[in-house]
Amino acid sequence: MILSIDQLSVRKGEHTLIQQVSLSLQKGEWYALVGQSGSGKTLLAQSIGQMLPPNLKASGHIQFMGEEMLGMPSARVRALRGRSLSYVFQDYQGSFTPFRTISQHFDEVLRTHTASSARARQEQALEALESVGLDEGLYSCYPSQLSGGQLQRVSIAMALLLSPDLLIADEVTTALDSVSGHRILQLLASKQQQTGCTILFITHDWRHVKRYAERIAVMKAGEIVESGSKHRILDHPKHPYTQRLIQNSPTLPIPEGFLPSGLEEANKV
Numbered sequence: 001m002i003l004s005i006d007q008l009s010v011r012k013g014e015h016t017l018i019q020q021v022s023l024s025l026q027k028g029e030w031y032a033l034v035g036q037s038g039s040g041k042t043l044l045a046q047s048i049g050q051m052l053p054p055n056l057k058a059s060g061h062i063q064f065m066g067e068e069m070l071g072m073p074s075a076r077v078r079a080l081r082g083r084s085l086s087y088v089f090q091d092y093q094g095s096f097t098p099f100r101t102i103s104q105h106f107d108e109v110l111r112t113h114t115a116s117s118a119r120a121r122q123e124q125a126l127e128a129l130e131s132v133g134l135d136e137g138l139y140s141c142y143p144s145q146l147s148g149g150q151l152q153r154v155s156i157a158m159a160l161l162l163s164p165d166l167l168i169a170d171e172v173t174t175a176l177d178s179v180s181g182h183r184i185l186q187l188l189a190s191k192q193q194q195t196g197c198t199i200l201f202i203t204h205d206w207r208h209v210k211r212y213a214e215r216i217a218v219m220k221a222g223e224i225v226e227s228g229s230k231h232r233i234l235d236h237p238k239h240p241y242t243q244r245l246i247q248n249s250p251t252l253p254i255p256e257g258f259l260p261s262g263l264e265e266a267n268k269v
């Protein structure tokens with residue numbers, strides 16, 4: 001088990017936003033956390049890496065690779081974040097500083113976490129760009145010179161730069177058109193196959209859940225109402241909320257040929 005969340009609650013003063021949530025992720029799996037807007041998915045994700053807004057307080061236990069995250073000294077959290085634990089957000093624009101080039105963004109991650117030489121850092125960054133299908137010409141560009149899909153690819157490349165054990169992907173396709181969104185998930189799936197990282201995939205889009213997830217937890221109003229294997233939840237949802245979410249989900253097919261070879265069979269539902 002790579003991540004174990006036990007009785008996690010998040011409060012704002014007396015007001016409870018997440019209520020005693022427990023879940024665990026196995027190494028290498030693609031775990032989807034599904035629920036409508038405002039159900040608490042992002043707060044749960046933020047709690048893992050001590051990224052909650054300062055007005056909110058988490059209690060309970062979050063064990064990540066055997067270490068308790070709640071109450072962990074911030075220097076240790078910083079060391080884990082970016083290396084063992086990485087985030088990719090819906091708001092990829094917010095991950096970039098407008099006046100710094102893509103190369104400077106990569107270099108900062110590598111300087112923070114490695115002792116590599118400048119030349120080695122540049123090589124690693126260029127390889128990372130190439131691995132997400134981007135031309136090395138983008139290396140010296142500013143974020144504003146890239147499209148939304150390209151920037152989200154860069155943020156995935158940065159998140160995977162140091163081969164994290166857990167990648168938290170929070171609504172990573174929401175700000176993209178559907179073709180770019182599918183390409184981003186296809187990219188994540190192939191990177192996961194290469195690196196074996198665990199993915200906590202936060203979404204409200206059941207099409208992506210159907211295609212990629214292995215296990216699912218369903219969140220409603222700060223609680224997990226149901227969790228289990230993808231097939232169990234999709235074929236036999238027990239909770240009325242899950243049944244409604246699945247019934248109301250769009251059924252548009254994902255275009256043929258979007259998955260890298262070898263993934264089609266594994267991901268058929």
Ligand SMILES: Nc1ncnc2c1ncn2[C@@H]1O[C@H](COP(=O)(O)OP(=O)(O)OP(=O)(O)O)[C@@H](O)[C@H]1O
Nearest residue numbers: 012017036037038039040041042043044053055056
């Ligand atoms: N800093 C904050 N202070 C007070 N309430 C907050 C804060 N951040 C989030 N909330 C509230 O907590 C609840 C859960 O928010 P959260 O962002 O986790 O939902 P979500 O499921 O990720 O939604 P979405 O799919 O829209 O991103 C919401 O009611 C939200 O308004």
